[in-house]
Amino acid sequence: MKPLENLFDRVRPTFEDEGLLSPFEPVFEATENFFLSPGTPTDRAPHVRDPMDLKRYMWLVVLALLPALFCGLYFFGLRVLAVVVVSYAVGGSVEVVFAMARNEEISEGFLVTGLLFPLVLPPAVPLWMVGMGVAFGVLVGKELFGGTGRNLFNPALVGRCFLAIAYPAAMAGGYLLPGDGLTGRLAQYVGGWNADAVSSATPLAAAKQGTYAALSDLFFGHVSGSIGETSALALVAGGLFLLATRVANWRTVVGVLGTFGLLGLLLSRTAPETFGPIGWHMLAGGLLLGAFFMATDPVTSPAENGAKWAYGAIVGACALLIRHLTGYVEGVMFAILLGNIAAPVLDEVAVRAHLRRLSDEG
């Protein structure tokens, strides 16, 4: 692609050592490498490499999230786009400022965080809150730990957690009735002044009062809830794609859903008045979004396969227990953050077992 290459070549001197915009070199580099794949030769063996790089890795997650995003658009209207744009813009700025201060490259991890964060928000949440949440998530959840690869917690969930604690009323009141018909709310902009008219309790909140939404509505997404969590179908489709490409590890997903399902089945048999129908709960709320897209984040989940099972079990069990035994209507967010805390310890145990296995083999 010569014209594009020439354009970048012409602009490059402005951003280099003595150039006018030299502090913005990371921005230039990131832009260039985003549009044009880098032509860096290998300097040491192996001289061929797998074409999978971090950009493609993150891009595959974004691709897998697109069905859920589209469902969000369909059910909750065009404002979803505004939320996504604010999230990318504000979070991206934080990322860029840190990259410039550290004089490092801008990491691709934000491609995912910037999209995951809006998907876990109520659709009518004020836009300034979106910006504040994503800034907090990226800053505290990631940059303070040293950037992508070194963070302990999932940045999107840190931002969500911050909003849930700081603005509980706005968050709880930001849920909308889903759109209907052929176009849903695709031609509507619901938020701010006209949101109150169509605000609605989430299926989980209604379930605490004893009203259960229809299973088919949960499956196709015709329910109130966070932007990306409504349609089980879209989430499972995207999730299976991630599993097939090995970007998400199947052990984590099976661990979370399996524990949630089995423990839920057991408990709903023994205490049916506290624990609702488990099949319904599997599809409701943020469980699928969390299990496929949040818990599987390679950085904040354990690296060892054995530890992934334990981590999945912790997340699944905590999600179930928080959802049913506490004042919160949804527990997936806290469950994953708790899992993130446990991950390094689980990894340590699994690594020891791995090393023992190696020395046993001789």
Next chain:
Amino acid sequence: MKFRGGYHVPLAGRPASEVEVLPEPNVLHIPLSSRRFRFEELCVEEGQRVEPGQPLAKDMDNFALPLPAPRAGTVRLEAAEGHLTLEDVEHAPEEPYHPDQDREHIPQGLGSAGIKRYKLLMLGAWQFFRDAHTDELPDPFSTPAAVVVSAAHFEPYMARGDVQIHKRLSNFTRGLEHLQSLLEYQPIYLMLPQVESDFAGRVRETLRGYAYVQQVPVPVECGFDRPGLVANKLGLGGDDEPVWALDTRGVLAVDRALTLSRPSTVRIVTIGGPGAEQPRHLLAMPGYPLEELLEGRLTDERCPVLNGGVLTGERLSENQMGLDAECAGLTALAPGPERKVLRFMRPLLERPTFANPLSRLLDGRPRQMSPGRLGERRACISCGFCTEVCPAGVMPHLIHKYLYGDQIEEAERVRLDLCVRCGLCSYVCPSKIELYGQFAEAQRTVREELAEEEALT
């Protein structure tokens, strides 16, 4: 034996099985250094006429390993920098070598085995031996714990063992018998893709009673052809006992040295890879001019050529004019790397990738692959791909984290020593971390530190 990990890198350009004999060259440019050796002590003078097999130079750091003249010729020292050039090259029969005049160099304690080992050293067959753990040249008069012979080469485009031994099975088995005569009671392990095959059966049949050879089946995937892996898995070798490793070329050289007392001058060199016009096995000798050898064999002049296999071979330096003494194969890559618009969004079907088994299911053909890092260097995200492909079963990302923090003792604790340097982890890493180079360097540092400690005590 349990195996896990390994990965088949599906690349185009595998050589056919027949071997092409190259025309006799008029001139040979023999590089005085190769991957392991520096032949710095010259034994010949400018303008001297040398006989085939006559030592041209020696590597004094490696037990005075000689560089035998592959052909008769006239020595030119200044013709090419870093090379010893032979002009007016002639193909003449080599004189058999008898070590009688060199008795004083041979340790007495080893008896006839000592004489044979000295012969291997003088006839250039010793250069095919390596320490299974460190890849370095072992001491010819040391006592090995075992010998591992690899008849498998799974790194794409390297000479496959069976090509070389197919027609020379009797030489191969005789070579194994000779190997046994160098040892006392130590076993020989022969690594084969299948121990139930016709070929393996014939090896067993021929050897019965003459050599204690155990056949070890190894999976046909990259990474499993490393003798160090088998040595580790069998628990062979300790602090003072090296494990000798050699490939089929080495066994054939041993046979030639000990049966005919002649040096092996020609050997099979493979040229393959996506940039090779016709992937071939070639019969050539060290010093064969690269220009002549590569002429018309590359699809494009810009194709980069690697000295060695695709996973561990290094780029041929521009100054190198002839095949070096150790070269087993050349890998030609497609020209590149090319810059592409929004490449990370393009579907993965045009190229194979470890992360996407779907593309292999849909279409398992071997692929073109251009050189280049194909991505930017990033921090490790602990995706676990490296652990999944590692044939040695270690956790490369963890070793990397300790080495990144300069904690080499911790890296040793998580078994840096088991790494067999196959390069698969670097190949699959999405963060493009140079794991292979980092581990090889760290292992060398550890060895040097140990040697220093030993020297002090």
